[in-house]
Amino acid sequence: xxxxxxxxxxxxxxxxxxxxxxxxxxxxxxxxxxxxxxxxSEFLRRIKGQIIKSIHxxxxxxxxxxxxxxxxxxxxxxGKFFFSPKNQETSQHxxxxxxxxxxxxxxxxxxxxxxxxxxxxxxxxxxxxxGIEPLSKEFIKEKFQQIIxxxxxxxxxxxxxxxxIAGLGNIYVDEALWEAKIHPQRKVSSLKTKEINDLHDAIxxxxxxxxxxxxxxxxxxxxxxxxxxxxxxxxxxxxxVFRQEGLPCPRCGSIIVKTVVAQRGTxxxxxxxxx
DNA sequence: GTGCCTGTTACCTC
DNA sequence: AGAGGTAACAGGCA
Numbered sequence: 047x048x049x050x051x052x053x054x055x056x057x058x059x060x061x062x063x064x065x066x067x068x069x070x071x072x073x074x075x076x077x078x079x080x081x082x083x084x085x086x087s088e089f090l091r092r093i094k095g096q097i098i099k100s101i102h103x104x105x106x107x108x109x110x111x112x113x114x115x116x117x118x119x120x121x122x123x124x125g126k127f128f129f130s131p132k133n134q135e136t137s138q139h140x141x142x143x144x145x146x147x148x149x150x151x152x153x154x155x156x157x158x159x160x161x162x163x164x165x166x167x168x169x170x171x172x173x174x175x176x177g178i179e180p181l182s183k184e185f186i187k188e189k190f191q192q193i194i195x196x197x198x199x200x201x202x203x204x205x206x207x208x209x210x211i212a213g214l215g216n217i218y219v220d221e222a223l224w225e226a227k228i229h230p231q232r233k234v235s236s237l238k239t240k241e242i243n244d245l246h247d248a249i250x251x252x253x254x255x256x257x258x259x260x261x262x263x264x265x266x267x268x269x270x271x272x273x274x275x276x277x278x279x280x281x282x283x284x285x286x287v288f289r290q291e292g293l294p295c296p297r298c299g300s301i302i303v304k305t306v307v308a309q310r311g312t313x314x315x316x317x318x319x320x321x
Numbered sequence: 322g323t324g325c326c327t328g329t330t331a332c333c334t335c
Numbered sequence: 336a337g338a339g340g341t342a343a344c345a346g347g348c349a
Contacts, residue, residue, distance in 0.1 A: 122329045158344045216328060
C-alpha cells in the first residue's frame, strides 16, 4: 500500500484528528511481532504515560516524537491508522491500540502483518540509513546526479532502494519512469545528464500529484489504502501506466505493457520508453 | 476450491 | 556490487 504520498496523507490525517498533545494512557498489542523493538512487555511499560509531541514523515516512516522516546511506524503493505471510541470492540485485523486521554483510541490495523513498530530512545540510526527526501529543498538536480553516480544497477530497483531516495515504491517509480521516458531496465550508469534531470523532475511531479490527489487507493477492499478518516485516495484515477496494461499510452497511444523487473510488476510504454 | 497476484523489506546465495 | 530467489502474511481475484 503506502508510499510517500500515502504516508504523507496519513500523517496529515493524524494531525488533523488532533493527536498531538494527547497522552497515551495505555496500550494493547494483539499481534506481538508488530512490535519490532523493544520486547512487547517493555514497549507497554515504556509507552504508557507518554505524550505525543509531534508527528512527521521520513521516507515511508511515520515518526512520532513522544515525551521520552521516538515511535517509528512502517505501514509496509496494509498498515493503517484510525480513531475509535475507547470502548469500541477490537476488529479482526487490529494489531495495536493506543488508548488516549480524550476518550478515544488510536487503532493500528494491518491484515498482512508486515508493518513494524519501533519504540526507541533515538531514531537517528534508522532514519540516517535512508536516502534523501525527494520533495525537500536539498533534492536538487546536481545532488541527484551525484546520488546516481555510476551505479551499474537497473534504474527501477535503484529507485526502489530506500537508501538512495526515500519514499518511492512500485507505483510512483513506474509513473516517474514513464514521465521521464526512461525504460525501467536501463542501467543507471547509461543515463545521460538530460535524462537524470528529467527523472528528477518526474519524481517530484508524480509524488506531488499523488499527495494532491490524496494518495492512491487500488481495488475496493478494506485492505487497500485509506486515510485516517477513512477516505479513499483519488490518484488511482490519474495513473498513466501503473496497472494500465493493454490500454493506450496517454502520450503516444501505443499499448502499455506489463513485465517483471526485479521481481516487481512493471508497467511501461514500449514506444516512449526504449530499452 | 485452486492457484496466482499484491502497494514492502530483509535475508540468502551466486 | 548486484541479480535473483525466498520469506514474512492474508485476502482478492480469475
